[in-house]
Amino acid sequence: xDQVEQSPSALSLHEGTGSALRCNFxxxxxxxxxxxxxxxxxxxxxxxxxxxxxxxGRLKSAFDSKERYSTLHIxxxxxxxxGTYFCAAEAGTNTGKLTFGDGTVLTVKP
Amino acid sequence: xxKVLQIPSHQIIDMGQMVTLNCDPVSNHLYFYWYKQIxxxxxxxxxxxxxxxxxxxxxxxxxxxxxxxxDGSYFTLKIQPTALExxxxxxxxxxxxxxxxxFGHGTKLSVL
Numbered sequence: 001x002d003q004v005e006q007s008p009s010a011l012s013l014h015e016g017t018g019s020a021l022r023c024n025f026x027x028x029x030x031x032x033x034x035x036x037x038x039x040x041x042x043x044x045x046x047x048x049x050x051x052x053x054x055x056x057g058r059l060k061s062a063f064d065s066k067e068r069y070s071t072l073h074i075x076x077x078x079x080x081x082x083g084t085y086f087c088a089a090e091a092g093t094n095t096g097k098l099t100f101g102d103g104t105v106l107t108v109k110p
Numbered sequence: 111x112x113k114v115l116q117i118p119s120h121q122i123i124d125m126g127q128m129v130t131l132n133c134d135p136v137s138n139h140l141y142f143y144w145y146k147q148i149x150x151x152x153x154x155x156x157x158x159x160x161x162x163x164x165x166x167x168x169x170x171x172x173x174x175x176x177x178x179x180x181d182g183s184y185f186t187l188k189i190q191p192t193a194l195e196x197x198x199x200x201x202x203x204x205x206x207x208x209x210x211x212x213f214g215h216g217t218k219l220s221v222l
Contacts, residue, residue, distance in 0.1 A: 031208075033210055033211065035213075040215065041215060041216060042213075042215050043213040045111070045210055045212065048209065048210035050208075095158050095165055095166050096141050096143050096203070096211055097158065097168075098155060098211065099155070100152045100153045100154075101152075102152060103152075
């Protein structure tokens with residue numbers, strides 16, 4: 001069955017505002033990655049977490065393996081943040097076998 | 111940042127033919143992967159490869175599929191023979207142990 005449940009499926013923000021994306025896992029995951037797919041279809045690495053939180057500019061991500069979730073917070077959204085965001089999680093087997101969420105389509109409006 | 115290159119970006123072939131998808135992984139990476147994404151669906155794991163061997167493969171990795179990386183050159187995915195349901199975008203990725211995966215831009219395979 002599906003192991004990664006990502007929400008929301010779509011999100012619209014005005015420039016300067018923020019929100020959070022979330023992935024819930026139906027099983028214990030060892031690590032999570034967050035990606036943004038740009039207009040050319042390339043997967044851009046945002047974060048890799050095995051635990052705790054990481055911050056990079058206006059983005060912040062958290063991963064709680066025990067509670068089985070990860071979040072991606074965006075603050076002060078800019079037009080160029082628009083795109084599709086994916087979480088992908090790896091179970092305890094440590095083989096790089098990622099299970100992807102369905103993605104969140106983020107649209108940032110002026 | 112580190113880049114994974116995939117060649118070609120699009121390949122069109124007739125059903126039954128053989129196709130080889132090429133991937134140039136990040137130079138110091140040790141683990142290599144192929145993922146498959148059918149239009150409108152999630153990206154799904156096919157296979158991983160380390161030290162010259164397949165470590166794990168999914169049920170999507172049919173008997174017609176094979177991977178290799180001869181002499182540290184391209185990491186390849188070969189499909190022989192191809193079927194209509196093999197039409198998809200195939201993504202290559204590479205990584206170091208216990209670190210993030212870096213993905214290529216994908217090769218769109220169209221089987222006619």
